[in-house]
Amino acid sequence: MRMTAWLGALPRDARDTLFLLGVIGIVLLPQVPELPWWCTGLTAIMLAWRGTLAVQSRPLPGRWWLVALLAVALAATFATYRTVLGREAGVTLVVVLLALKTLELRARRDAFVIFFLGFFAMLTNFFSSQSLLTAVAMLLALLGLLTALVNAHMPVGRPPLAQAARTAGWMALLGAPIMLALFMLFPRMAPLWGTPNDQMTGRSGLSATMRVGSIAQLALDDGIAARVKFDGGRAPPQRDLYFRGPVLSDFDGREWSAPPPWERAFLIADLRVQGEPVGYEVTLEPSNRPWLLALDAPVKPPEIPGLRVMATPDLQWMANRAIGDLLRYRAESYPQFQSGPLRRTGALQRYVALPPGANPRTVALAAQMKADPTLAGAATPAFVNAALERLRTGGYSYTLEPGLYGNETADEFWFDRKVGFCEHIASAFVVLMRALDIPARIVTGYQGGELNGVDGYWVLRQADAHAWAEVWEAGKGWTRVDPTASVSPGRIGAFQRLAAQPGLFAGAIGTMSPTLAQNLRAAWEAVNNGWNQWVLNYTQSRQLDLLKNIGFEAPSLQDLATVLLWVLIAASLAGAGWTLWERSQHDPWLRLLGRARQRLEKAGLALPEAAPPRQIATQAVAHFGAAGQPVHDWLLRLEAQRYAKTPEAGLPALRAEFRTLAWPR
Known part of the structure; x- marks a missing residue:
């Protein structure tokens, strides 16, 4: 209450300025994790400075202050990014310029510049995140900017901000159908958004290489890597859910890596499947990696518009570019499969290679x-x-805190430490197999996952990242062996796993009611998945499917543009019709009086703009004499219709009489 009273006591300029600064804060707040620290600090200082000047009714800083701050921002941006161009540097400068512009906010023209910069800065939030939370925050920011814009067009008096907010909300509601039509029908282009940062060091997840023993403590990442929806809800047993990622076969003593693409050409896939296939749909989160996840083992890669996908000889799916945006694709896999040559060939020699002198005890x-x-x-x-x-x-034993290993990682695991997570166990096992002259390699990916009972999707988290082994056997080819299951059976399938430490709030809820915490997380993730499926992943193919559903046999982009054009024409006609109807509802009595005034002025009678019907009637008789008497009587009846308790005639009758009245000429 005190804050409301304090704001109410401020002059309108100060109140409106503080409101605009608050809206700018909402616009820029999601950017803080992505901005350099100096940009966040400088922006906060400038906004606080401008708010203080508004409250104290002090003059704005001079031009040289602004020039100096701009120079500091340019220099700091160049020092941070080594350029003032590009996405990150551009967003940083937009944020600084938006805050800087508030320091010369003197007239409505300056306010309009801030509004448009604010709308642009609002869009830049989607460069780093397109999540549902970001969308909700930007919706609030949009309503705030619209409210400030409406308020700026109310120059008279001190209109309450609530009135401007209602107008802004009504405007947004009226524009929602057009926005929905554009979203559904405007041709989908390549994503404009940037890719998320790739910072996986020390966290669970997939990488192009696997450096054994360099991480003393693994932090389980509870973030979602992918969602999988099995056809008809028929999923294989959880223990068989191995989603294949990078296959690592080259070992230098500490680090496993995949062979170069030109060397993979000498390998043989020779995939042999049996049994019934499993159909499913994958929604892959952005990873900034070129691989696609697939349940072991897919027969053919998916067809994705704008993306070329190939299957490597080690059954991994690789795209021609990094996956920087949400991606959805269909696949079909055979859980029962064999691959690779049936007889030992020279190509298998790379799978028994070990660094000379490494791991002598193994x-x-x-x-x-x-x-x-x-x-x-x-x-x-x-x-x-x-x-x-x-x-x-x-x-x-299986643990997330094995400590740092030395150079002989397999020896330390087998004979000294005897603890590690899946990468230690798989690496030591494969080294032992190769020392036995048995071809072996490491496969990384995701194992298990959990079913979300709300929407029926299987959720693969970064904490489900896993490493297992494949050994080659004569007459069978490559065979999966998961040595972690021997150390910790609970890591595989539906048993108890090592879990990430929950946050303070989630931990408190989980302590009070574990079931409630699980249900809340499942519901929230289902909502996010719906956002991903129906908004972020609304692709061109889904647009064309929409046209098929409304009757187009072979829809094209031209058909899409035609439908969009007709929708816009229909919306424009509907808007025009609504405008005409809305005008007819705006005090028809005043409009009828205005038409009478126009008729008399056209006949030569000059009338005051705010003259009431009785005054107009008196002047009509005085000016036109007896010719003005019918008009005089009609105007008095019009006045009575408005103000008398029991009027002689209703407005429709007076409107009909208006058309037949003998007007003076």
Whole structure:
């Protein structure tokens, strides 16, 4: 109440300025995480300075202050980005210029410049995020800017801001159908938005390489990597949900990486599938990576407009560019499959290669296993089972805090530490297999996920990122082996997993009611998924599907433009009709009096602009004599219709009489 009373006591200029500064703050607040620290600080100082000047009714700073601040902003922008061009530098300058413009806010013209800069700055928020929360914040900012714009067009008196807000809300509501039509029918172009930052170091998620032992503590990222909707809701068992990402086969002692593209040409995929396929739809979050996730194992890559996707010989899907925007595609996979050559070839030699002299104790363990009488002459499955049995019974454990490893990561895992997360376990297992002269490689991706009971989508989180192994077996080819399941069966499938530490608010709710916390998260993620599916992922193909649903057999972009044109014409005609109807509702009595005044003025009678009917009637008789008497009587009846308790005639009758009246000439 005190704040409201204080604002009410301010002059209108100060009140309107503070309101505009508050709206600018709402516009710029989502940008803070993306802006340099100096930009945030400088902008806050300028807005606070302008607010103080408005409250204290002090003069604005001189031109040299503005020039100096602009020079500082340009220099700081160049020092930060080494350019004043480009997306990041451009957004930074727009934010500074918007705040700087408030320091010369003197006239309505300056306010209009701020409005338009504010609208542009509002759009730049979508460069870094197109989430539902960002959209809601920008809707509030839009209504705020519209309210300030309407208020600026009310120059007389002190109209309440609530009145301007109602007008702005009504304007936005009237424009919503046109906005919806443009969204549905305007041809989809390539995304204009930037790609999110790629900062995965020390966090769960996928990477092009896997450096073993360099992370002492893994922070589980609860962010969503992808959503999967299985056809008919028929998903494979959760333990079989392995979504394939990068396949790593080259090892330098610490880091695993994929072979260069030109070397992959010598590898053989030879995918062999059996059983029934599983159809599904993937909604992939932006990753700034060129790979697409697919459930093991897909037969063919998806067809995505504007994107070329190829399947590598190791069954990974690769796009011709990084995925910087939300992407949806359909796929079909066979959970029962085999791949690779059935007989050992020279191309498999890269999968037994190890750095010379690396991990000597693991190499010695392999020699010991070969010399074991129970394994003498055994095939690959026997050695695999022996290694998995060692993991199950040797005191090994799965943890997110294994500590920093040295250079001999496999030796440390097998003999010293015996702790690690999936990358340590998979790497040590593959090194042991290669020391046994068994071709092996590491596959990274996502395993498991969880079903959202609200919308029926399986959610893959960054915390579900996983690494497993594939070994080659004569007569079968590549076979999946997940050594982590031997150390921690709960990591695979529907059992208890290591979870990210919840935030303070989520942790408090979870303590009071774990079920409530889970339901709230599921509901919120379902709402976000609906936003992704129906707004962010509304593609050109979905536009054309819309035309098919309304009767077009083979719709094209020309058909889309034609439908949009007709919709806009219909909207324009509807708007014109509404305007005519709305005018007819605006005090028809005054309009009829105005028409009578126009008739008399055309006949030569000069009348005051605000003359009432009785005064006009008196002047008509005085000017026209007896010819003006019918008009005199009609005007008195018109006055009585407005003010008398029991008028002689209604407005429709007076309007009909107006048309038959003998007007003086």
